[in-house]
Amino acid sequence: MQQGKLGAQGPDVPVLGLGCMGMSISYGEPNDAESIATMHRAVELGCNLLVTSDAYGSGINESLIAQAIKGRRSQVLIATKFGNLGLAARGGGDAPALSGGHPDYVPLACDASLKRLGVDVIDIYGLHRVDATVPIEDTVGAMKRLVEQGKVRYLALSEAGAQTIRRAHRVHPIVAVETEYSLWSRDVETEILPACRELGIGFMAYAPLGRGFLTATIKHVDALIAQDRRREHPRFSPENINKNNKLLNYLEEIASAHKATPSQVALAWLLTQGPDIVPIPGTKRRHYLEENCAAADLQLGVAEIAGLSAAFAPGVTAGTRYPEKQLKALGI
Numbered sequence: 001m002q003q004g005k006l007g008a009q010g011p012d013v014p015v016l017g018l019g020c021m022g023m024s025i026s027y028g029e030p031n032d033a034e035s036i037a038t039m040h041r042a043v044e045l046g047c048n049l050l051v052t053s054d055a056y057g058s059g060i061n062e063s064l065i066a067q068a069i070k071g072r073r074s075q076v077l078i079a080t081k082f083g084n085l086g087l088a089a090r091g092g093g094d095a096p097a098l099s100g101g102h103p104d105y106v107p108l109a110c111d112a113s114l115k116r117l118g119v120d121v122i123d124i125y126g127l128h129r130v131d132a133t134v135p136i137e138d139t140v141g142a143m144k145r146l147v148e149q150g151k152v153r154y155l156a157l158s159e160a161g162a163q164t165i166r167r168a169h170r171v172h173p174i175v176a177v178e179t180e181y182s183l184w185s186r187d188v189e190t191e192i193l194p195a196c197r198e199l200g201i202g203f204m205a206y207a208p209l210g211r212g213f214l215t216a217t218i219k220h221v222d223a224l225i226a227q228d229r230r231r232e233h234p235r236f237s238p239e240n241i242n243k244n245n246k247l248l249n250y251l252e253e254i255a256s257a258h259k260a261t262p263s264q265v266a267l268a269w270l271l272t273q274g275p276d277i278v279p280i281p282g283t284k285r286r287h288y289l290e291e292n293c294a295a296a297d298l299q300l301g302v303a304e305i306a307g308l309s310a311a312f313a314p315g316v317t318a319g320t321r322y323p324e325k326q327l328k329a330l331g332i
Helices: 032-045 060-069 105-117 136-148 162-171 192-199 210-215 238-245 248-258 262-271 286-297 302-311 324-328
Strands: 003-005 012-014 049-051 077-082 087-090 097-099 122-127 152-158 174-180 202-206 277-279
Touching: 032 060, 032 286, 049 060, 060 077, 060 105, 077 105, 077 152, 077 174, 097 105, 105 122, 105 136, 122 136, 122 174, 136 152, 136 162, 152 162, 162 174, 162 192, 174 192, 192 202, 210 262, 248 262, 248 302, 262 277, 262 286, 262 302
Parallel strands: 049 077, 077 122, 122 152, 152 174, 174 202, 202 277
Antiparallel strands: 003 012, 087 097
């Protein structure tokens, strides 16, 4: 798979990464054996950027990755995150709890992730959610010390606003911002993506397939199992999903013309938005991994790209991208 640089100061990464969250939580039933086989296949295909967080199953996903990369550490780039656990750590005795971005919590979280992952250094370490109770300079200052100690190679942020990104970058270079971006979630184009480009920061686009909606296989809520977390998301409510289904018509038309899948077209569109954008679609199955990777070779015409942009114009999607409670936790 073709590679490129993650931001002006980051490592070389594949044009597509692999989001690992759904292997352990949120979507469908976990299948550890198939998930590990999928990660092994990703390495074979050159899709060797594995993206996780200590919040995914309270560390379960990191431990799963540890199994998959055993004996393969030199072949993978690991991106993990911390700080999305609310009251994240408690000291001994009557010591108060530490919030997710507290400088004293940062090294604790890092050491725990290193242990679960079974590695000596994390390639890209990110703040999963900006802590509203702690100045970003303090959190990133503690993250910077991890780099100086050799525990972390590069720093990242997730779901941070433009001004927060600028403030963080002044403390230590941020190589990537990880935020939702897809045809049906284009909010970042207004301020966040321009700020990243101004500063030479790469962009890792999570949920690039609209949490599965852009595969055109989830056209009603009954397609989701009872415990699937997407049932809580406004865009998948019966009323909104019926409205959003109409957006798929042009996507499916282009997919048919190219003998491709809607998901491949959605990823191909995202890849045309700039070489600084690295989509990280998630899957636990080798079949879908291979399908996603093939999107890197799909060439869309200028008119098709413009047509998709118009069909999925910013703000056209019915429903917010997170439930209200989770929206309040975003740092944007």
